[in-house]
Structures are given as C-alpha cells and as structure tokens.
Amino acid sequence: MKKEELIKKLESTELPKIELQSHRRRLKIALLDADYPERQREFAILDLTKSKVRGGIERMLKGLVSPRPVWKTALVTTLAIVLAVGLTIGLPSLIGQSPEALAAEIAQNSPDVIAALGGDEVETVRVLNIEDNMATVIVEGMMGGIVNALVDLHSKIVTQAVSGPQLTDEEKEKALDIVNADSKVRELLDRGAVIDLVLPMYVTFSRVNQETGKIEEITETWAQMWINLGNTQWGVQVDLIRGKVVSLTD
C-alpha cells in the first residue's frame, strides 16, 4: 500500500462514536462530590497561612513607626526576609532552573507523593531520568518509605506516584543474582558497569480467571535497577517471581 493510500484510508475510516451515558453520569457525580471539600480545606489552610504572614508584616510595620527603638531590628529582619525571598524566587529564574531541579521540586511538593509516603518526611529526592519531558523521580522518606513518581515537566504535575516498602534483603539478593546471570547485563558489568540502585517496582496486569471467566487484576512486586557505565545509564526490570530479566534499556 502506498503512503497516500494509507493516509486516505486513515482519513476515511468510519470511527466509533460511542457515548456511555451511565458512565458519564456516574463520573460527574463522583467528581463533583469527591474532591471539592478537600480542596476547600486546602484553600482554608492557605488563607490561614496568608493571614499569619500578613499579621507578621503588620507587626513589623508598626515597629518601624513606634517611638520605641525597635525599628533597627525590624529593618534588619525585613531586609533579611527580602533577601531570602529574593534569592529563593529570583535566583533560580535568573540562572534558569534545570529540568532535574524542577522535577525534584514538583515531586517532593506533590500531594500525591506526600500521601504515598504516608506521613513519612521527605529525606532524599533522586531524579533517575528525563525523557520526552517526563521525569522518573524516587522520593525516599526518613522512615524508609519510598515513592516512585512520574513527573510531567510540561504540565508540571505528578502523573503517577507509587509507594511501597523497600525490597527485603533476600529479594535484593535474588534480583542481583538474576541480573548477574543474565548474559547482556553480565557483559556490561564485565566492561566495568556498576549497579547503582535496586528498587521495587509494581507491575499490574490482568488475566482471565479460568474458573469464573472474569478478568482479575494482579499486582506483583518486581525489582528495577540502574546500571551506570561512563555517561550511559541502563534501566533493568527484573521479574523476581519468574527469575528473569524482562528488559534492559538505556
């Protein structure tokens, strides 16, 4: 088939125009009922913060015109705050925030990531890779919680935040044994590559239950690791259950 014929076919193919009124209705109800109260609470907290800041500034201004010699302290404090705010806001925009820094900032401030950490405080944020404006970021908590976040740098949102416990030492060992036994990974390691990080990954798939005929959703814990050689980094996905390397991509 010629390219022109293919284009003609793509343009003329009758497309399904399907409307599911029941889904449309249910989703609208769920959307409008579910999130707004929570968001309103967020606004309330934000307003409270704003009023506290406003109160502080008002107190400082009062100090400046007060007959008591508090103006020196107030002036120094104001200048310090202005300088700190200026450095925080102005400097990155002057020098330009790197995509890595932006990804890390979005991930650690994301409500999804914070929720996925389940109360644990953020300790480290690592940007593993950025491709097509999508960054993979690992956020580690102080109590050992770990979240794998996908950050859309274009929309500046976290599109996925998956949390979970670390792999056990046995699982890590098993993952390392599997990759060491894989000929392609072995070749990289023999060339001097180093395994940087071993993390869990959750794979969700569906299969048909032969007895009931229904589709069931299955989630398995696999391992993922990063291998560095010079400036190149490879990502490896390891199926711990079937004991094999599923993919090796740079």
Next chain:
Amino acid sequence: MNVEQERVLVERAKDNTEAFGELYDQYYSQIFGYVLKRTASIEVAQDVTSEVFFKALKNLRQFRWRGVPFSSWLYRIATNEIANYFTKSKPWQFSLEEVSNSISSSDPSTETELLQAEAELRRHEEFLTLHENISKLQLKYQEVIVLRFFEDKQLKEIGEILGKREGTIKSLLHRGLEKLRKLTE
C-alpha cells in the same frame, strides 16, 4: 465557547464545582472518544477517562492559561494516562470477548448500555483492523497518528498536547506512517 469564555470558565472552575461540571460536560465526549480510539476498549476507555478528569480536577489550580486550549491540557493528561496504562499492562492481552465477559453490573440498564457499546465498537471492523496495526507501533507514533487522523488535530495543536515542536511532530508523523504502511502490507 470561545477562547476567552473558556479561560474565564477554567478560572472559575478552580474553586467552583458547577464551573468544573460545565468543563466536564464540554469535554467528556471528546476525551472518552480519544481514549477509545487509542485503546479500542470500552472498559479501558471508562477507566482512563475517569482518571483523566480526577487528575484534571486535582491539578486544576496548577493550570496556567497560556493561550493553549484547555482541551489540549486534558488531551495531554489523557495521553499520559494511556501511556501509563500501556506500561502497566504489557502482559494485558485479551480479546474483546473476554472483556465483555468481565463486565458485571447490578444495574441492568448499565449492562445493556455496555453491551450495546461493545457491539457498536465491533461493528467498526475497518477501524479495529487499523487500530490493531497502529497499536504495534511505538507509543510516540501511535499518539501522533491518532491525534492527526482520528482526532483531526493540526500539527500545531498536536505539538501543544505532546509538548513537542511542530517540526518534531511532522517527522514523527512521517516515520510513523512509514512504519504503519509496512505493517499494513
């Protein structure tokens, strides 16, 4: 709705339930249709569309108006969600028959509607054959081909949706069509 009206509605929707409802009414069919054309599965289209609108609602306050239509933002979230679906579910291979078997609902009218939708989808054999070949391509080619030919988007708009330059879209489209042509031979 013109661009200015949409901008005002989006701003209102940031803290007004009814305004978000209006945006939802405006774009639900478009997004559902896009996901359906990308996945050729009614069940997945429902799940992904739900996720798209929940994400949009959750992140609406972060949306900044830059003259790009709101629908492009929704399309972008949808494209990401579809990519997540494909990444998560590589071993997810089943036929439409299996999907229809899995549909269960306590509401008979909902079930009837789903079955009718399945039947309607299956009626579009030519589309399903095309989709089967398109789905064999890498995601970056699937995205541009579906947006261009099934959603009738211009290159500029596809660029806005995917966050890529118009020239990049053009070359992705060219290479994608070439690969699709070979598959259809």
